[in-house]
Amino acid sequence: xxxxxxxxxxxxxxxxxxxxxxxxNDEVINLILDHAAxxxxxxxLDVACGTGVLIPDYLKRNVASVTGIDISPKMAELxxxxxxxxxxxxxxxxxETVEFDRQFDCIVVYNAFPHFPDPERLxxxxxxxxxxxxxxxxxxxxxxxxTDAHHHGAASHVSNGLMPAEDLAAIFRKHLQVTTVxxxxxxxxxAGQKL
Numbered sequence: 001x002x003x004x005x006x007x008x009x010x011x012x013x014x015x016x017x018x019x020x021x022x023x024x025n026d027e028v029i030n031l032i033l034d035h036a037a038x039x040x041x042x043x044x045l046d047v048a049c050g051t052g053v054l055i056p057d058y059l060k061r062n063v064a065s066v067t068g069i070d071i072s073p074k075m076a077e078l079x080x081x082x083x084x085x086x087x088x089x090x091x092x093x094x095x096e097t098v099e100f101d102r103q104f105d106c107i108v109v110y111n112a113f114p115h116f117p118d119p120e121r122l123x124x125x126x127x128x129x130x131x132x133x134x135x136x137x138x139x140x141x142x143x144x145x146x147t148d149a150h151h152h153g154a155a156s157h158v159s160n161g162l163m164p165a166e167d168l169a170a171i172f173r174k175h176l177q178v179t180t181v182x183x184x185x186x187x188x189x190x191a192g193q194k195l
Contacts, residue, residue, distance in 0.1 A: 002117040002158055004071065004094065010158045011050075011072035018051050018075070028141050028187045029057055032110065035180040035191045036137035038063065042105035045069070045129060047095050048112030052079035055088060063087075067104070069095050096125050103131040109138045114147065114159040120171055127175035130194040136176060137191040138168060144188050165190050 033054075038044060040062040046054055049068030058066050066083075069091045070076045076092035083090065091098065096116075107126050109116075116122045126136050140147045140162065147162045165183035168190045172178050176192030183189075 002115065002160065007115055007158045008072055010155065011070075012074040015051065015072060015074035015078055018078070022053065023141075024053075025141055025186070029054065032137065032139040032141070032187065032189055033057060033061065033108075035182070035189055036106055036108050036139070037135040037191075037193075038106050038108070043067070043102070043131075045095075045100075045104040045107045047107060047109045047126065048115065049079055049090065050075045050112075052082050052088075052090070054108065054110055055079070055083050059085070059087075063106075065089070067091065067100070069093055069098065071095075096122060100129060103129055103134065105131055105134045107134070107136045109136075111140055111147075113138045113140070114162050117160070119160075119163065119168065123168075123171050124175060127192075127194060130176075132194055134194050135179065135191055136172070136194070137180070137189060139187065139189040139191075141187060143185050144183050147188065162188065 038061055042063045044058050044063050044066045046068040049070050066088045068079055071094050073092050076090050080090040144162050165181050169178050169181045172192040177195050178192045180189055180191035
């Protein structure tokens with residue numbers, strides 16, 4: 001079972017070197033954000049935002065606002081320093097327990113899903129934070145096999161395996177209309193819309 005305190009200490013330890021280790025595939029990220037319906041004027045919730053890896057991508061799409069949340073104080077602090085814009089707000093906390101004063105058009109969980117101990121609970125809670133017509137997406141910028149291999153070593157105590165995309169889609173269907181199910185050698189994504 002993943003312990004919250006272990007997740008926090010693991011990512012606090014990695015935070016200072018996080019951006020230097022970052023590997024990006026802009027084509028995949030753009031496809032993920034297209035499927036996530038991240039477009040101009042939307043209010044975005046970036047779950048487990050880390051140092052704000054996707055925030056420049058959201059801003060390029062002229063979103064109305066970005067709320068990033070991360071359970072690691074050091075990750076959240078780095079993101080806050082990098083993005084002082086008025087339209088960007090970074091919170092440190094557990095997205096499953098934090099009360100927001102509004103709902104969101106798009107909720108994105110990018111490269112973080114295996115670190116949540118209870119996928120069913122996470123999807124239910126995030127679905128409730130969506131506006132009607134809003135989109136929730138869980139995505140990874142690499143294949144399921146590569147994601148699992150990446151988490152196998154030092155991160156094994158703070159990661160579950162990444163479930164098959166069809167299994168995650170089945171959880172989504174309890175709360176949302178599934179719009180994307182994609183798992184190939186380049187990426188992994190499930191997205192759904194709140195009707």
